[in-house]
Amino acid sequence: MSEIRGGRAARTAGPVHIVGAGLLGASVGLGLRELGVDVTLEDLSPTTVALAADYGAGRVRDASDPEPALVVVATPPDVTADAVEAALARFTESTVTDVASVKLAPYETLRARGLDLTRYVGSHPMAGRERGGAIMARADLFTARPWIICRDGETPAASLAVVEAVALDLGASPLEMTPEDHDRAVGVVSHLPQIVSSLLAGRLLAAPDPAVGLAGQGLRDTTRIASSDPELWVQILTANRGPVVELLDGVHADLESLIAALRDVDAPGAKRAIAGFLADGNRGVARIPGKHGSSERFVRLTVLVDDQPGELGRLLTELGELGVNMEDLRLEHSPGAQIGFAEIAVLPEVVEDARRDLTERGWRTL
Amino acid sequence: MSEIRGGRAARTAGPVHIVGAGLLGASVGLGLRELGVDVTLEDLSPTTVALAADYGAGRVRDASDPEPALVVVATPPDVTADAVEAALARFTESTVTDVASVKLAPYETLRARGLDLTRYVGSHPMAGRERGGAIMARADLFTARPWIICRDGETPAASLAVVEAVALDLGASPLEMTPEDHDRAVGVVSHLPQIVSSLLAGRLLAAPDPAVGLAGQGLRDTTRIASSDPELWVQILTANRGPVVELLDGVHADLESLIAALRDVDAPGAKRAIAGFLADGNRGVARIPGKHGSSERFVRLTVLVDDQPGELGRLLTELGELGVNMEDLRLEHSPGAQIGFAEIAVLPEVVEDARRDLTERGWRTL
Numbered sequence: 001m002s003e004i005r006g007g008r009a010a011r012t013a014g015p016v017h018i019v020g021a022g023l024l025g026a027s028v029g030l031g032l033r034e035l036g037v038d039v040t041l042e043d044l045s046p047t048t049v050a051l052a053a054d055y056g057a058g059r060v061r062d063a064s065d066p067e068p069a070l071v072v073v074a075t076p077p078d079v080t081a082d083a084v085e086a087a088l089a090r091f092t093e094s095t096v097t098d099v100a101s102v103k104l105a106p107y108e109t110l111r112a113r114g115l116d117l118t119r120y121v122g123s124h125p126m127a128g129r130e131r132g133g134a135i136m137a138r139a140d141l142f143t144a145r146p147w148i149i150c151r152d153g154e155t156p157a158a159s160l161a162v163v164e165a166v167a168l169d170l171g172a173s174p175l176e177m178t179p180e181d182h183d184r185a186v187g188v189v190s191h192l193p194q195i196v197s198s199l200l201a202g203r204l205l206a207a208p209d210p211a212v213g214l215a216g217q218g219l220r221d222t223t224r225i226a227s228s229d230p231e232l233w234v235q236i237l238t239a240n241r242g243p244v245v246e247l248l249d250g251v252h253a254d255l256e257s258l259i260a261a262l263r264d265v266d267a268p269g270a271k272r273a274i275a276g277f278l279a280d281g282n283r284g285v286a287r288i289p290g291k292h293g294s295s296e297r298f299v300r301l302t303v304l305v306d307d308q309p310g311e312l313g314r315l316l317t318e319l320g321e322l323g324v325n326m327e328d329l330r331l332e333h334s335p336g337a338q339i340g341f342a343e344i345a346v347l348p349e350v351v352e353d354a355r356r357d358l359t360e361r362g363w364r365t366l
Numbered sequence: 367m368s369e370i371r372g373g374r375a376a377r378t379a380g381p382v383h384i385v386g387a388g389l390l391g392a393s394v395g396l397g398l399r400e401l402g403v404d405v406t407l408e409d410l411s412p413t414t415v416a417l418a419a420d421y422g423a424g425r426v427r428d429a430s431d432p433e434p435a436l437v438v439v440a441t442p443p444d445v446t447a448d449a450v451e452a453a454l455a456r457f458t459e460s461t462v463t464d465v466a467s468v469k470l471a472p473y474e475t476l477r478a479r480g481l482d483l484t485r486y487v488g489s490h491p492m493a494g495r496e497r498g499g500a501i502m503a504r505a506d507l508f509t510a511r512p513w514i515i516c517r518d519g520e521t522p523a524a525s526l527a528v529v530e531a532v533a534l535d536l537g538a539s540p541l542e543m544t545p546e547d548h549d550r551a552v553g554v555v556s557h558l559p560q561i562v563s564s565l566l567a568g569r570l571l572a573a574p575d576p577a578v579g580l581a582g583q584g585l586r587d588t589t590r591i592a593s594s595d596p597e598l599w600v601q602i603l604t605a606n607r608g609p610v611v612e613l614l615d616g617v618h619a620d621l622e623s624l625i626a627a628l629r630d631v632d633a634p635g636a637k638r639a640i641a642g643f644l645a646d647g648n649r650g651v652a653r654i655p656g657k658h659g660s661s662e663r664f665v666r667l668t669v670l671v672d673d674q675p676g677e678l679g680r681l682l683t684e685l686g687e688l689g690v691n692m693e694d695l696r697l698e699h700s701p702g703a704q705i706g707f708a709e710i711a712v713l714p715e716v717v718e719d720a721r722r723d724l725t726e727r728g729w730r731t732l
Contacts (some may be wrong), residue, residue, distance in 0.1 A: 126580060138732040140670060146580055150630040177576070185577035188569060195624065198647030199617050200562045203554060205650050206616070210543070211551030214492060214512055215654045221587040222559040226651040230644035234637055241628040248625050250572070251565050255621065258561065260612050262607040271600055278596035281564030284571050285592040288581045304506060310686020312695065317683050320676020329678065330696060366504040 011165035014038035016096070017061060017068035019083050021052035024099050024125065025074030026137030029057030034139050040065055047086040052134040057138045067091050070162050073098035077235045079266035081109035083272040095162040096120045101186060102239035103150045103179035121163045122257055124182060126174055126190075132229065140171065147172035150179045187243035194233060195223055195248065298345040301355055302366035305340045312342060319344070320359055324354045341366070375706070377531035380404035383427060383434035385449050387418035390465050390491065391440030392503030394421030397536040400505050404680055406431055418500040433457050436528050439464035443601045447475035450486055461528040463489045463526035467552060468605035469516045487529045488516040490548060492556075498595060507535065513538035516545045553609035558729070560591055560599060561614065567592035664693045664711040667721055668732035671706045678708060684727055690720045707732070 014037040018025045021043040029052060029154045039058030043049040053060050071087040071094050072306040073080060080100040087096045096119055100106060103122050110117055127145040147167035151160050177185065201223040204212055237244055254277065261273040305311050319326065328345035346354055355365050381404040384391045388409075395418065397407045409415040419426050437453040437460050439446060440482050446466040453462045462485055466472060469488050476483055493511040513533035517526050533540040543551065567589040570578055603610055620643065627639040647692030671677050685692065694711035712720055 042638075064400070126582060127686045128675060140730065140732055143670075148580075152438075157577045175576075177536055181574075181576070184667050185573070185580050188573045189575055189582065189585050190581045192569060193566060193584045196562050197584075197588050197651075198644050199620055199624075200559060201647040201650035202620055202643065203558060203613055203644065203650065204653050205646060207551070207554045208547075210541075210547070211554055212653050213655055214514075214551050214555045216492060216555065218559045218591045219555050220654060221590050223561050223647075223651040223654065224587050225584045226647035228642045228644070230647075230648065233644050236629045237628060237640060238637065241631060245625060245628050247569055248621065248628070250569055252618075252621055252625065254565055254568055255614065255618055258565075259611060262603060262611050262614070265604045265607060271604065274603060275600045277568065278564050278594070280571060281567040281589075281592035282594075282596065284567035284569065285563075285589045287570050287573075287578050288586060288589065289579060296481050304509070304696045308691070312681060312692065313679055313682030313686045316681075317676060318679070320679045325674070326678065344569030 001265070005243075010035035010037050010169050012037050012162075013069050013165075015040055015066065015068045016058075016070045016072060016076055016093075016166070017042070017087075018058060018072045019043075019087060020073065021049045021057065021134050022074060023128065023132040023134070023136050024141075025072065026052040026055060026057040026134040027127075027139065027141040028072055028074065028099070028166070028170065030055065030108045030137055031138035031142065032060060032166070035169055037169075040068065048134055052126075055134060055137060057137060068094050070094060070166065071096045072166070073100075076102075076232070077102055077106075077239050081106040084110060085113065085115060088115060088117075088119060094119065095159045097123045097163045097166075099123060099125055100239075101190070101236055103182045103241040104242075107150065107152075107179045117152070118154050118156055119159055119350065120240050121155055121159050122179065123163050123167070124148040124150075124186070125167065125170070126186075127172075131231065140241070142167070142323055143171040145172050147174050148177050148182050149174055150177060150182055182241045183240050185238055187247055191237060191240055191244050192247045192251070194228060195237070195244070196251070197223055197226040235301035299348045299351045301344045301351055301358075303342045303344065303358060304364040304366070312340075315358075315363065317340060318363075319354070319357070322354065322357045324350055375465065376401035376403050377534050378403050378528075378535045379435050379531075381406055381432065381434045382424075382436045382438060382532070383408070383423060383431075383453075383457075384438045384440055385409075385453060386439065386441035387415045387423065387500050387557040388440060388706050389494065389498040389500070389502050390507075391438065391504065392418040392421060392423040392500040393493075393507040394438055394440065394465070394532070394536065396421065396503055396505035398425060398509065398532070401535055403535075406434065414500055418503070421500060421503060423500065423503060428679070434460050436460060436532065438532070439466075441466075442598065443468055443605050445470075447472040450476060451479065452482060454481060454483075454485060460485065461525045463487045465489060465491055466605075467556070467602055469514070469548045470608075471605040473516065473518075473545045476596075483518070484522055485525055487521055487525050488545065489529050489533070490514040490516075490552070491533065491536070492552075493538075497507055498598065508533070509537035511538050513540050514543050514548050515540055516548055518542060521593070550609045553613055554713060557603060557606055557610050558613045558617070561610070562589045562617070563589055563592040665714045665717045667710045667712055667717055667724075669708045669724060671708050678706075681708060681724075681729065684724070684729075685720070688720065688723045690716055695713050696704045 017040045018029050019042055021041045032039050040061035041049050041052055041058040042061050049060055073083045075083045077100040080098050084096055084098055101124055125142050125147040127141045149163055164174045258277050261270040326344050330343040358365055382398055383406045384395050385408055387407050398405050406427035407415050407418055407424040408427050415426055439449045441449045443466040446464050450462055450464055467490055491508050491513040494508045515529055530540045624643050627636040692710050696709040724731055
């Protein structure tokens with residue numbers, strides 16, 4: 001009975017031991033504890049491990065604890081390989097996984113050391129928050145997120161199943177990839193956006209105040225992730241430098257072509273080169289699946305909302321009464337304005353009815 | 367009495383004549399018509415002008431109409447100077463403004479032609495939509511947006527006042543800048559984000575489907591504006607190539623330094639260079655004022671919301687009941703998931719109470 005909470009039975013057989021009780025480690029612990037799995041914790045920092053334990057992410061491991069069924073290494077990426085090797089040596093029967101956001105470098109390091117890796121299966125839950133630390137941990141952090149699992153030819157089905165079970169228990173979608181494919185994929189969907197956002201945000205340093213004061217939604221969206229933690233990202237970019245540099249070489253070539261075309265816009269083909277560059281961006285963004293990227297599947301309806309508590313709630317309650325299911329919502333608010341814009345994405349077939357119904361109820365739509 | 371609608375009196379004395387009945391021209395017309403101002407329209411396309419007139423943006427100008435008090439040139443940027451010159455010649459008493467998103471190039475072109483520009487005041491309402499055309503026009507398009515006005519040393523106060531009156535009538539915030547300052551400012555807050563977003567989105571073309579399938583919020587935010595109209599943007603970037611190329615040279619230098627550091631991460635100073643690059647991004651994004659950019663002023667509270675009509679409305683109604691004023695809201699929804707995340711930005715001093723109150727009411731927070 002201890003394995004059942006809230007009507008859900010854990011697939012994961014404990015005990016699970018977590019090495020590194022930061023955001024990811026403590027979140028794994030919290031989620032598994034909710035399902036009744038026995039979780040033990042360790043961290044280089046006694047404060048961090050005590051905090052995570054207080055949070056309910058598990059208990060601090062002591063010498064009398066039995067060998068864990070699974071060890072989850074959730075350390076910073078630059079010590080992942082060492083922590084995996086230490087776990088394999090210390091626990092001779094346990095399956096060991098890690099949750100680092102780069103997969104090839106730790107795997108190659110471990111292979112180069114001649115270790116038997118049949119008990120190791122690398123993984124990467126694609127979840128995170130802007131701020132790290134056990135205090136930011138949440139049991140639901142992995143809900144509906146991809147959880148990449150990297151087996152190799154020697155990985156037994158039993159080891160793979162142990163890691164898949166944890167991913168499923170935490171509400172994530174397990175997905176198998178090779179370390180090479182994983183690293184190239186996160187290079188383009190995660191590491192390159194980070195770099196491009198930082199490149200852009202860095203240019204704001206030299207801009208005068210009145211210019212920065214004109215910032216609109218485009219600048220805000222493109223620079224949001226530029227506020228990420230530099231220390232963590234130095235480790236990530238360094239560990240995945242192969243795919244990242246390859247992507248940056250492509251950006252570099254595109255940038256040089258664009259600069260050349262803009263320097264001499266009357267040269268033959270210059271305007272066509274600029275248009276082609278912009279059209280490639282159109283086609284690239286159209287490839288992103290899901291609600292936010294699918295500008296072709298949904299249309300946007302903008303409603304003016306007074307800047308008062310409850311006004312947006314009233315709007316959305318009325319949308320519910322009208323039977324309109326929002327596919328996405330974005331709130332925009334200009335500094336100093338007493339009015340905001342709620343941008344609602346809906347299916348094309350309902351937008352005109354929704355606009356008419358809202359107008360009848362006194363809402364102003366754009 | 368015809369100058370008053372909805373309790374608002376127009377500052378603008380008509381008639382106002384609009385040249386170019388696309389998104390911006392038709393929106394100016396709709397907004398002024400709501401205040402009872404007499405508006406006439408023209409466009410190279412008879413279909414466009416008829417559509418805008420049907421929409422209520424004004425009436426098609428005919429030969430018997432008197433000289434307008436103000437002409438608003440709302441053509442594509444590459445014909446702005448010609449259209450301004452034509453308007454100054456055709457109407458010998460009218461004030462003439464334009465709404466092009468680049469200000470120095472048309473001004474210099476007009477100066478080079480030796481024209482008397484005392485009746486011309488360039489301007490730029492910083493508003494737009496992802497799609498253009500009269501059919502997308504809205505009277506509220508300019509509400510709470512900056513409207514840059516570029517006078518020169520010869521601009522009489524009367525001409526300036528006419529343009530300011532239109533901006534104020536349309537709910538915008540008039541702001542004086544020189545054409546040079548304007549172009550440098552929009553270069554960094556608007557044109558550079560567009561280019562960087564397109565650069566990133568272009569890299570998605572070569573990525574395999576499973577990689578693009580891992581797209582998260584970071585990629586979606588940074589590539590959203592990459593779906594903008596290439597034809598319009600070729601004109602904008604071409605017209606503002608001076609400031610844009612200068613900014614791109616800075617991006618180019620930063621990119622080359624980053625690539626060099628990543629190619630040889632063990633070289634002295636390489637990791638420090640990467641960290642410095644990321645830290646510059648942190649400091650740059652922190653300069654953006656207002657609700658969205660102010661990650662330091664507000665904290666984010668994430669609430670899980672079932673994907674059903676009315677659920678988000680119920681959440682926001684309850685936030686209203688609890689007296690919590692949201693500073694920002696973002697809805698995230700993974701494809702296929704039956705659950706979404708409402709990320710609410712609130713003042714730091716209310717977040718813990720809000721979290722507790724919501725939890726007591728049965729909401730799950732992250």
